[in-house]
């Protein structure tokens with residue numbers, strides 16, 4: 498049993514804590530949150546220790562590994578402390594909003610053999626992974642084009658948007674990683690456009706966009722189009738489509754159930770889409786914990802690590818530069 502402690506038990510940390518507690522090869526070693534009542538609630542519900550500080554977690558002999566699910570600006574510091582204490586880490590995305598800070602963190606942890614995994618959960622979705630496997634097996638021939646659709650069911654609260662770092666670092670970051678996962682080669686060119694259509698006032702105030710399209714290109718000419726919206730009234734829209742010389746593979750949306758309804762007035766009505774990421778990626782979040790346990794047990798590098806987090810952030814920076822300068826950006830231009 499790998500004893501994992503969770504740092505930060507807010508919206509996502511609470512779910513991770515429950516997944517660890519339910520995992521057959523892991524146990525929840527305890528939780529810590531700067532907001533005491535949050536930690537107390539989870540520790541009491543799951544019957545585990547509430548630590549008094551992150552330092553106490555890192556110093557504890559009862560903790561084999563840590564999962565960092567705190568607010569984004571704390572990730573890099575906690576990750577460095579975990580590595581200094583010799584604890585393997587599963588860190589939520591993004592590593593930090595600043596590429597400079599991520600590069601400094603990379604320098605500090607350089608050469609470590611302690612497993613560091615990044616929480617790009619969508620890689621563990623069975624549908625998205627099946628698309629990648631179809632490409633790898635040659636089932637659709639040579640890959641030419643990928644389309645990633647990722648739309649939230651509704652605009653996040655203003656308090657969240659204001660500190661999010663902007664749509665590319667906060668939301669598209671998942672799609673940048675998915676693009677790298679599906680394309681299977683480095684992206685060299687990034688072209689982006691953004692609009693303020695859902696909440697123009699809030700977006701203008703935050704110098705952000707709520708509707709974006711990004712075109713990525715690899716050195717060999719493979720293309721990926723990412724489209725994001727902060728609001729799709731029909732629900733959380735998550736699709737990945739890959740076109741190759743010999744066919745196409747699609748990872749479709751998941752409705753709440755598989756029933757289809759036909760009547761005199763309509764045909765083929767499906768149930769609504771799963772509400773949001775906690776529901777839609779529930780299986781993937783559990784599989785992510787398994788992948789982390791595997792990596793730590795084998796002492797092997799996790800299949801999605803620190804450098805993947807850094808590369809996704811480079812693509813976010815390139816997209817922002819592309820919009821601000823109205824041109825296509827070569828990834829070599831970034832940090």
Ligand SMILES: NC(=O)c1ccc[n+]([C@@H]2O[C@H](COP(=O)([O-])OP(=O)(O)OC[C@H]3O[C@@H](n4cnc5c(N)ncnc54)[C@H](O)[C@@H]3O)[C@@H](O)[C@H]2O)c1
Nearest residue numbers: 505506507508509510530531532566567568569571589590
């Ligand atoms: N992988 C995904 O799909 C996904 C989805 C949502 C959020 N996230 C990421 O997870 C992280 C947390 O997001 P959230 O929505 O759960 O936020 P949240 O605000 O609900 O929870 C964050 C928690 O961390 C605690 N915290 C802050 N600083 C701390 C510190 N130094 N030590 C201990 N606890 C601390 C806060 O008190 C809070 O309880 C963010 O980085 C976010 O980007 C990832």
